[in-house]
Amino acid sequence: MGVEQKFYFDFADWLATQGFDVLTFDYRGIGLSLRQPLSKVQVSISEWVQQDCAYMIDKAALMAQDKPLYWLGHSLGGQVFAMIPNRHKVTRLITVASGSGYWRKSDPKVKALSLVLWFMLAPVATKLCGYFPGKQLGVVGNLPRQVIRQWRAWCLDPDYLVGSEGMQIRAQYQSLAIPITAIAFKDDELINYAGFEKLHSFYQSADKRHEYICPSQQNVARIGHFGFFRAQHQNTLWPTFISSMFS
Secondary structure, three states, rough: OOOOOHHHHHHHHHHHHHOOOOOOOOOOOOOOHOOOOHOOOOOOOHHHHHHHHHHHHHHHHHHHOOOOOOEEEOOHHOOOHHHOOOHHHHHHEEEEEEOOOHHOOOHHHHHHHHHHHHOOOOOOOHHHEEEEHHHHHOOOOOOOHHHHHHHHHHHHOOOOHHHHHHHHHHHHHHHHOEEEEEEEOOOOOOHHHHHHHHHHHHHOOOOEEEEEEEEHHHHOOOOOHHHOHHHHHHHOHHHHHHHHOOO
């Protein structure tokens, strides 16, 4: 959460060399979309999805014309797709390291941190600063206060965002019928296999293909939650998975 678009530039540039037209963006309050003190940014995750994501899909659809349009979402970007109002314009959903963030089902290595984060750090730090100072605390990025509050509500619900946001959102996940390629990593420190499966179980009408990747089987030492997008994998992971991602 709170990752700036520049983190994905190497992967986006590489996709462009493979013949894809690629767009990246920063949510309001993040990276290049932060144009005022973060404490003054009034935006929620729902507004990111309904406005920022929807705008990018409209822009991409205009560029694509009759070509297939793919939504490749990492972590949050793969979690929220069914909430986007104009999702029908997208041909295929590709999720990378996306899963439920319900804290009680998190990996044992991070469960204690999740407990401290959601019941102490997030409420107190946000109240003191007017935003969540994640970078200073070494926990995710800096986030607008409405964003961290909504995300907290999701992480406290056993069904994550689908449970927290209500029946209409649940129905949108259940009815999504485009193909989904879902990629996750065995050494992901933030999203475990149970969380990965939980999130994608809500897509009941979609044709889904899951790939659960073990780093050693790909001859790499580590991938984790963020590693797939690092340039060091442009001659290993990226060519291996591009065909399964987009077909």
